[in-house]
Amino acid sequence: MSARLLRLGRHLLVEAWLPVLAVTVWWVGSASSTSLYFPPLSQIAERFRELWLFDQVPVHLVPSLQNLGWGLLCGVAAAVATGIVIGRMPRLHSALLPLMEFMRATPILALLPLVFGLLGLGVTSKVALIALGAFWPTFLNTVDGVRSVDPQIREVARAYRLTRTDIAFRVVLPSAMPQVVVGFRTSVSVAVVVVVGSEMFGAGNGIGYFVLQAQRTYAIADMWAGIVLLGLLGYLLNLLSAGFERWVLSWHRGQRAAAAVLGEGAR
Amino acid sequence: MTMTDSEFLQAIGLSHSYVVDRAARPVLHGVDLQVRAGEAVCVVGHSGTGKSTLLRCLAGLLRPTGGEVRLDGRRVMEPPPDLAVVFQDYSRSLMPWMSILDNVMLPLRRGLGSQERRSRAQQALADVGLDGTGSLYPWQVSGGMQQRVAIARALAYRPGVLLMDEPFASVDAQTRADLEDMVLTIRRDTGITLVVVTHDIDEAVYLADRVVVLAGTPASITADLRVDLPPERDQLTTKADPRFLAVRAEVFNMIRTELARAGRAT
Numbered sequence: 001m002s003a004r005l006l007r008l009g010r011h012l013l014v015e016a017w018l019p020v021l022a023v024t025v026w027w028v029g030s031a032s033s034t035s036l037y038f039p040p041l042s043q044i045a046e047r048f049r050e051l052w053l054f055d056q057v058p059v060h061l062v063p064s065l066q067n068l069g070w071g072l073l074c075g076v077a078a079a080v081a082t083g084i085v086i087g088r089m090p091r092l093h094s095a096l097l098p099l100m101e102f103m104r105a106t107p108i109l110a111l112l113p114l115v116f117g118l119l120g121l122g123v124t125s126k127v128a129l130i131a132l133g134a135f136w137p138t139f140l141n142t143v144d145g146v147r148s149v150d151p152q153i154r155e156v157a158r159a160y161r162l163t164r165t166d167i168a169f170r171v172v173l174p175s176a177m178p179q180v181v182v183g184f185r186t187s188v189s190v191a192v193v194v195v196v197g198s199e200m201f202g203a204g205n206g207i208g209y210f211v212l213q214a215q216r217t218y219a220i221a222d223m224w225a226g227i228v229l230l231g232l233l234g235y236l237l238n239l240l241s242a243g244f245e246r247w248v249l250s251w252h253r254g255q256r257a258a259a260a261v262l263g264e265g266a267r
Numbered sequence: 268m269t270m271t272d273s274e275f276l277q278a279i280g281l282s283h284s285y286v287v288d289r290a291a292r293p294v295l296h297g298v299d300l301q302v303r304a305g306e307a308v309c310v311v312g313h314s315g316t317g318k319s320t321l322l323r324c325l326a327g328l329l330r331p332t333g334g335e336v337r338l339d340g341r342r343v344m345e346p347p348p349d350l351a352v353v354f355q356d357y358s359r360s361l362m363p364w365m366s367i368l369d370n371v372m373l374p375l376r377r378g379l380g381s382q383e384r385r386s387r388a389q390q391a392l393a394d395v396g397l398d399g400t401g402s403l404y405p406w407q408v409s410g411g412m413q414q415r416v417a418i419a420r421a422l423a424y425r426p427g428v429l430l431m432d433e434p435f436a437s438v439d440a441q442t443r444a445d446l447e448d449m450v451l452t453i454r455r456d457t458g459i460t461l462v463v464v465t466h467d468i469d470e471a472v473y474l475a476d477r478v479v480v481l482a483g484t485p486a487s488i489t490a491d492l493r494v495d496l497p498p499e500r501d502q503l504t505t506k507a508d509p510r511f512l513a514v515r516a517e518v519f520n521m522i523r524t525e526l527a528r529a530g531r532a533t
Binding site for chain 2: 158163
């Protein structure tokens with residue numbers, strides 16, 4: 001037990017020394033700063049505590065997280081569903097490919113004025129934009145994953161007359177899952193960008209709105225506090241999606257590890 | 268052609284061509300094969316003769332470009348419910364995201380309750396000597412055990428016909444002998460009709476009531492030999508039996524002659 005604790009301690013030390021050093025340098029280096037855009041870190045920390053622990057959380061953080069959650073859910077669910085369908089229709093896929101590449105390559109924030117014009121300045125527009133942004137990475141990866149299902153596995157599914165539902169959910173989707181998850185993790189980071197961007201364009205709340213508003217009113221320490229919060233949020237979301245990946249793909253890691261060990265013995 | 272009891276699974280004038288660079292490359296031509304119910308037939312031929320193509324046509328996985336396959340009198344257009352296949356590459360034919368038990372239960376989801384599925388799958392795993400491994404993943408067990416799982420999956424499906432495509436080509440010699448004996452036991456206990464495709468002549472003669480030789484380009488059946496051995500077989504004594512050796516030599520000669528002829532032709 002104490003050995004495990006020791007190992008954990010050493011692990012933390014190895015992981016944390018550089019961030020700790022960076023924060024210390026920032027803290028000390030900015031202590032006597034009089035620059036408008038780089039206030040002392042102590043001031044930023046003070047504002048962070050006042051704003052985000054937890055006074056402004058319901059006003060700005062909760063709406064942002066809600067938009068993020070709904071947008072991700074809608075975008076990713078639609079992406080997986082259409083990805084499975086289109087991935088299994090090679091002709092449709094090749095017909096749609098140029099169009100899909102074009103749409104994926106269009107920066108999602110370029111659609112902001114259009115979507116706000118169509119759907120108004122409310123939550124609907126923001127969720128729609130986030131969903132659209134989250135859609136493409138998961139969708140394209142799902143299509144790839146579905147297309148690369150082992151033909152041998154498909155033959156097994158045919159030989160044993162599996163139902164279409166079982167083929168979709170017990171064969172094709174799990175087989176494509178490693179790639180779906182890669183897409184999902186990109187979708188999460190895109191979604192965070194779109195959350196902030198959409199709030200900067202047209203909103204009365206949300207962290208993006210808060211950061212822009214703070215800059216406009218020269219509350220630069222507040223702006224920094226918002227930026228730090230976004231950084232922490234992004235980091236946390238990445239940890240969460242990495243954990244999700246580990247959980248969903250435990251079989252995949254196990255299989256690859258086994259293949260590496262047995263590589264010679266298996267012939 | 269009239270239908271009798273002796274024609275349970277049959278290929279009639281079966282031909283198949285693959286299209287390679289817009290040209291038809293014929294692989295099988297005019298294959299006629301009759302398998303009686305409960306019979307064990309091994310198809311031998313050297314690699315690349317079209318053994319797997321024949322098996323996939325018999326399984327309904329591949330639509331032949333000529334002739335037809337019939338199972339119990341009905342023309343096979345797609346994989347029939349009364350037929351199961353064991354593929355050579357066990358590592359690619361089991362689902363790595365499912366436990367061993369779930370793999371065996373997967374084909375039973377059409378029309379069986381979950382309790383019935385579970386008990387059938389567990390019975391099948393016990394039959395292949397894999398009691399108590401159901402909760403493991405396929406990649407956590409050896410290659411020989413993975414092929415046992417694939418066989419259990421086929422048995423739990425309770426087919427009338429079991430097709431096996433080079434089932435033991437990827438396992439070591441000892442495991443291979445064990446698995447051959449296991450297949451003989453299963454056959455004796457269930458009376459299943461068995462068609463095994465293999466390039467191994469010893470294995471073919473050991474497992475079969477009849478050995479057919481597939482040869483030529485495009486390939487057809489060039490020999491059909493009865494294996495005159497009792498159903499109880501043993502790796503040591505059967506393989507030393509003069510009748511075993513006689514059939515083995517005959518098949519060996521046929522294939523060697525065929526290879527030599529092919530060699531002269533090219």
